[in-house]
Amino acid sequence: xxxxxxxxxxxxxxxxxxxxxxxxxxxxxxxxxxxxxxxxxxxxxxxxxxxxxxxxxxxxxxxxxxxxxxxxxxxxxxxxxxxxxxxxxxxxxxxxxxxxxxxxxxxxxxxxxxxxxxxxxxxxxxxxxxxxxxxxxxxxxxxxxxxxxxxxxxxxxxxxxxxxxxxxxxxxxxxxxxxxxxxxxxxxxxxxxxxxxxxxxxxxxxxxxxxxxxxxxxxxxxxxxxxxxxxxxxxxxxxxxxxxxxxxxxxxxxxxx
Amino acid sequence: xxxxxxxxxxxxxxxxxxxxxxxxxxxxxxxxxxxxxxxxxxxxxxxxxxxxxxxxxxxxxxxxxxxxxxxxxxxxxxxxxxxxxxxxxxxxxxxxxxxxxxxxxxxxxxxxxxxxxxxxxxxxxxxxxxxxxxxxxxxxxxxxxxxxxxxxxxxxxxxxxxxxxxxxxxxxxxxxxxxxxxxxxxxxxxxxxxxxxxxxxxxxxxxxxxxxxxxxxxxxxxxxxxxxxxxxxxxxxxxxxxxxxxxxxxxxxxxxxxxxxxxx
Numbered sequence: 001x002x003x004x005x006x007x008x009x010x011x012x013x014x015x016x017x018x019x020x021x022x023x024x025x026x027x028x029x030x031x032x033x034x035x036x037x038x039x040x041x042x043x044x045x046x047x048x049x050x051x052x053x054x055x056x057x058x059x060x061x062x063x064x065x066x067x068x069x070x071x072x073x074x075x076x077x078x079x080x081x082x083x084x085x086x087x088x089x090x091x092x093x094x095x096x097x098x099x100x101x102x103x104x105x106x107x108x109x110x111x112x113x114x115x116x117x118x119x120x121x122x123x124x125x126x127x128x129x130x131x132x133x134x135x136x137x138x139x140x141x142x143x144x145x146x147x148x149x150x151x152x153x154x155x156x157x158x159x160x161x162x163x164x165x166x167x168x169x170x171x172x173x174x175x176x177x178x179x180x181x182x183x184x185x186x187x188x189x190x191x192x193x194x195x196x197x198x199x200x201x202x203x204x205x206x207x208x209x210x211x212x213x214x215x216x217x218x219x220x221x222x223x224x225x226x227x228x229x230x231x232x233x234x235x236x237x238x239x240x241x242x243x244x245x246x247x248x249x250x251x252x253x254x255x256x257x
Numbered sequence: 258x259x260x261x262x263x264x265x266x267x268x269x270x271x272x273x274x275x276x277x278x279x280x281x282x283x284x285x286x287x288x289x290x291x292x293x294x295x296x297x298x299x300x301x302x303x304x305x306x307x308x309x310x311x312x313x314x315x316x317x318x319x320x321x322x323x324x325x326x327x328x329x330x331x332x333x334x335x336x337x338x339x340x341x342x343x344x345x346x347x348x349x350x351x352x353x354x355x356x357x358x359x360x361x362x363x364x365x366x367x368x369x370x371x372x373x374x375x376x377x378x379x380x381x382x383x384x385x386x387x388x389x390x391x392x393x394x395x396x397x398x399x400x401x402x403x404x405x406x407x408x409x410x411x412x413x414x415x416x417x418x419x420x421x422x423x424x425x426x427x428x429x430x431x432x433x434x435x436x437x438x439x440x441x442x443x444x445x446x447x448x449x450x451x452x453x454x455x456x457x458x459x460x461x462x463x464x465x466x467x468x469x470x471x472x473x474x475x476x477x478x479x480x481x482x483x484x485x486x487x488x489x490x491x492x493x494x495x496x497x498x499x500x501x502x503x504x505x506x507x508x509x510x511x512x513x514x515x516x517x518x519x520x521x
Contacts (some may be wrong), residue, residue: 077434078432089428090429106433107434110439156427162434
């Protein structure tokens with residue numbers, strides 16, 4: 001479904017974020033990417049919808065190169081790839097429904113949507129997506145009136161409204177409290193599984209990675225340092241990924257070794 | 258035991274020099290300006306009796322001027338209204354072309370910004386005078402001057418507002434596969450609409466005041482009448498006119514301020 005082929009990214013300030021990544025992700029897999037901040041997780045995920053353009057290598061989605069796609073073709077490919085963000089990235093001063101409907105912009109009638117007019121089927125899709133994330137009653141509420149967990153559900157609904165084959169999630173629960181984070185993660189897992197969506201999630205929490213992932217990819221300093229099943233991802237492996245031991249006591253106290 | 262006490266860390270030299278230099282420039286400008294404009298508190302004090310004498314000439318108010326004032330006053334407000342409306346519409350494309358995060362390319366952005374800076378460097382009364390030269394006397398050149406002023410100021414304020422938005426929603430819309438115009442309408446407009454509406458109302462307040470003097474250069478409105486009164490030394494009618502303008506401007510400012518407070 002997704003093939004990442006020798007991708008390198010160097011930012012304009014000279015920082016090399018990705019040092020030649022090659023990965024193959026089959027359809028329907030739920031992949032969790034772990035690693036320290038700055039390891040290149042966000043960059044990697046953004047090369048899959050070409051928000052970050054690799055300076056070397058290529059990314060293939062559904063057999064087509066998104067790296068080389070331009071203009072209308074790129075927009076059409078992006079319409080098939082949903083994305084969820086740590087800070088939700090909702091338009092806060094507008095309604096939940098309008099936020100979800102914006103997920104249809106890649107495929108809706110361009111002239112109608114310019115004037116805020118959507119077809120009956122677009123509206124049905126939007127309401128159905130809110131139903132699936134469990135907040136159908138919030139459709140006409142302003143987005144900034146919702147709690148963090150509810151805002152992220154709107155974010156998921158917006159991505160679902162695209163009816164995507166691929167879902168990218170960049171630290172989707174990092175701003176949420178642990179119980180809400182778990183609820184949102186299990187919703188994401190359940191829905192993407194039901195629809196057979198190939199999903200890549202960046203996560204900070206090791207326990208959560210083990211609980212939800214079909215496959216864990218560990219990144220460190222722009223390179224893949226682990227790629228395997230949750231069972232294979234032992235504490236020893238995480239020590240390697242994070243470059244230090246996982247002393248629970250010290251982590252809780254915020255101390256470093 | 259060590260001999261000398263530890264040296265205190267010295268504050269860096271450059272900031273101190275800049276501080277001293279700023280004060281020197283400030284004082285130099287103050288004294289040269291006073292010298293060359295012949296500014297003197299003494300002359301100012303000597304003028305106080307004349308000041309009261311001038312107001313004495315305004316008394317008693319000549320209320321016969323009242324019916325003359327209505328029509329030009331209305332025209333003044335219409336000039337301000339039309340000028341603000343057309344100026345705001347003209348500003349919309351300039352705002353997005355002149356903002357770093359929404360422009361089509363950097364060259365266009367700098368082009369738009371450069372032109373706007375050039376346009377803003379000329380005061381609106383001068384535009385009115387130029388437009389009178391082009392379109393001859395009447396309210397039309399007045400409207401044109403207000404349009405130019407409104408568009409150039411609003412485009413500047415608008416670009417700053419657009420550049421300060423949360424970039425998250427824009428990124429999300431880009432990821433969704435939305436085109437550039439859709440990104441602006443769905444990601445930027447909802448974030449800036451209230452602020453922009455408030456700016457438009459504020460500029461309308463400024464424009465009402467500005468259009469009262471447009472008539473001095475023949476660009477329509479109540480300024481023309483004011484100039485007539487003044488040139489005939491008819492201070493008693495002038496006073497009535499100023500009172501009415503004062504009342505109307507105050508009223509519009511109050512209503513507009515209230516509306517703005519409700520917007521944000």
